[in-house]
Amino acid sequence: MLDKWFGASRWLWNTALGIRSEAYRHCALKLNGNDISGWLTQWKRTAGHEWLADVPATCLTQTLRDLDRAFSNFFAKRARYPKFKARTTSGALRFQDIGSAWSDGILSLPKLGALKLTEGLPGTAKPAMVTLRQDAVGRYFVSFSAAVDVAILPVTGKVIGVDLGLMHLATLSSGAKIVAPKKYRATLSKLRQQQRCLARQQKGSKRRQRQRRRIAKIHARIVDQRQYALHHLTTDLVRKYDVIAIEDLNVKAMARGMHSRSIHDAAFSEFRRQLTYKAQWYGRTVIACDRFYPSSKLCSRCGHKLDQLRLDIREWExxxxxxHHDRDINAAQNLLTAAMRQLAGSDSRDLRADGESPCTTVMSAQVFPREARSGQLMSECLEHERIS
Ligand SMILES: [Zn+2]
Structure with missing residues (x-):
């Protein structure tokens, strides 16, 4: 049934987009969602389109509103021209009338009734809108936004520098190295193996199609495992430290470089996103140091700067x-020093070491709906390796 609904929503989007584009191209006529909505009522009564009447009216209305927004974003030069939706892309439906059972912890949607959810509903007021989404591997998610009071964490008086890397998930200025979970690494190597399989298969074949689906599943698992590990790490950091210094990695620049691995790049930006919004929630400070700040090449004890440090050199004197320095720990310590200098500079100008500051503070945060419960992560998800 949901497949039919996603299909109907996609059909309406594509039809409305086609009509609006043609009307503008041929008659310079600017149609909007309300015009199409009038026709929708007619279509539902037309032979061959009766299936439109089976879909909750609120979903179809929202599809037209989404298209309206896509157009206004385009006219305001915030986005590109709206695109037609392909059958393969995963779908989304939005419901405005979500039933009255919310306060009892039950989500009920029109024509679907009560839904069994993997997680319970949070004890917030009933949201105005709920989105039902299907991802590329066929899992269903509901998302909504709600206002929640978050208590600020007590001051700990501790500061930390965090260096993100390819070898380890993160290295802390305290000397702790955090490795990615074993399961995560195993899935990564499984992905590589399955991708080699895909490369050998004939284009357009059924077997290749099946293989693509298999790879999409592995990808989804990697994203889940990475989210899990990063949530654990960022929650841990925010709980323990008042000030967290990180590197402002230019993800785009890294992706162009030789050592790029798309999955790791995604992990870097995801780490920063999570850390930033959690710090805002709990009253912590995150300082991102300029990507041109030579955190790896400086000696954290005396400030001596190396001319160059090859990427394969893990320790140096x-x-x-x-x-004697461990490359990553030294970098983390330098990040912390730079961040503290930046903080001191914001309090009293005289303490600033030189004219320009090497740091910029991160202020923007984006929270995804699925994360309004970061404390639920299990501790066995990460292995902590302490080195002396
Ligand atoms: Zn030195």
């Missing part, structure tokens, strides 16, 4: 003071 300072020529000036003789300190």
């Amino acid at each position: 300072c020529q000036k003071c003789g300190a």
